[in-house]
Amino acid sequence: MEEHTPPELELLLRYIAQERGIDCRKYKINFLERRLASRMRAHHVSDYQSYLYILKKHPEELDALLDNLTINLTYFFRDQSVFEALRKEVLAPLIRERDHPGRRQLRLWSAGCATGEEPYSLAILLHQLLGAGLPHWDITLLATDLDEKALAKARAGVYDAFSFREVSAQELSPYFTIQNGRYHLVPEVKSLVTFQRHDLLGDSYPANMDVILCRNVLIYFTREQHDYIFTMFHRALKDGGVLVTGKTEIMLGPLAACFKAVNLREHIYRKVGGAVPSRPPASS
Ligand SMILES: C[S@@+](CC[C@H](N)C(=O)[O-])C[C@H]1O[C@@H](n2cnc3c(N)ncnc32)[C@H](O)[C@@H]1O
CATH class of the missing domain: 1.10.238 (Recoverin; domain 1)
Structure with a gap:
């Protein structure tokens, strides 16, 4: 600090x-x-x-x-318009482009996933988009957080009404079974997500990602830490990979030139070329 x-x-x-x-x-x-x-x-x-x-x-x-500290506040399809834009402008075209033998691979990362609603929303989107073709795809949907307690809840995949603030449980009913008034994710969706503990300020980052979501996480961090994390995301993405940030998380300075907006309103950006900023600033 x-x-x-x-x-x-x-x-x-x-x-x-x-x-x-x-x-x-x-x-x-x-x-x-x-x-x-x-x-x-x-x-x-x-x-x-x-x-x-x-x-x-x-x-x-x-x-x-x-x-x-609102550390874990999250719910399914939080900011629905972001997921809609992600579906239409990022995932559907990516799937069309890769839907050929030997190319059916997708790598997504929800960084700061809290109790799992965000990566599971992505898993539901993929399930809807790929339909019966899903088993033919090699999908990595990584979900990470600092908080082990939140991750334990995420791994369980059992939710209460609170998690359905924006999209009702009825709308998502094919993806849940109800037991004792609680919503249990169906195994086909649950098994798409891999949860891991990861500190954005301390741990090494995964590589070759097609899409990274990091939303409502950076609000806790200083400008230097923002720059560090955005630099590391840039490196973690494939060329042309996509970064989705929260509505209050804005890229400033030279880093902004390393991403171009896919949808500015929804904070969806594409990595530009191979231009990697020279050196990430210190993480703390
Ligand atoms: C408000 S939740 C955001 C959940 C989800 N991304 C969303 O927008 O609904 C913020 C999450 O960031 C996590 N977080 C905070 N600092 C972190 C860090 N240094 N590395 C990884 N995760 C962190 C918290 O544990 C918390 O689960």
Whole structure:
């Protein structure tokens, strides 16, 4: 963390890292302070030391705090128009182009996938687009996140009504079975996604991706960290590969020239040529 962190806040953040493996010290300090303040108000405390005491005494407060950091907020087909554009302008043409013997391969990555709704939405799209041809395709749909707890939920593939805020469970009914009021993803869709723990600021990146989605993740990071992650995504993509960012995640400076917009409104960009920025800035 480049900004100055008060020692009590540093202790609290170290505790979160130790308990949950989530290193919030890399996040913007004013973002953390705002989110912590609302949990502290809920407990009528005004200093980080007292709040740390509450966190240690009541482990469930750590869940409430991480929720409050909106760390895992996600749902199926979040920003539906993005998925529609992805279907029409990226996936359908890519499938047409590759639909020849020996070329039926797709590599997609949902980076910062939280509890899995985003990569499973992609899996549903692929299932719809490929139909009966699906078994003839070699599909890698990688989904990664920092948070092991979110990944465990993602791997289970069982969801509540909350995950269907934007597209109703009825609309997606072919892809779920209902058991005890909960929605279980069908194995054909579930098995398309591989979940792995990955820290965008520390781990090495996969390569040869056709499509990368990284949405509503970079809001926690500084400008330098944005530049680092976009540079690494550029390297992780095949030539002509596509990057989809969230509505608030914007590429600035020389990096913007390394991608050209496919759909500016939906934040869908294509990697330009082989032009790789000379050196990624430090990750922290
Ligand atoms: C708000 S969710 C976004 C989920 C999904 N992409 C969407 O837009 O619906 C943000 C996710 O980013 C993850 N995240 C935060 N920092 C990360 C990092 N350094 N590396 C990988 N994932 C990270 C969080 O654990 C969280 O699950």
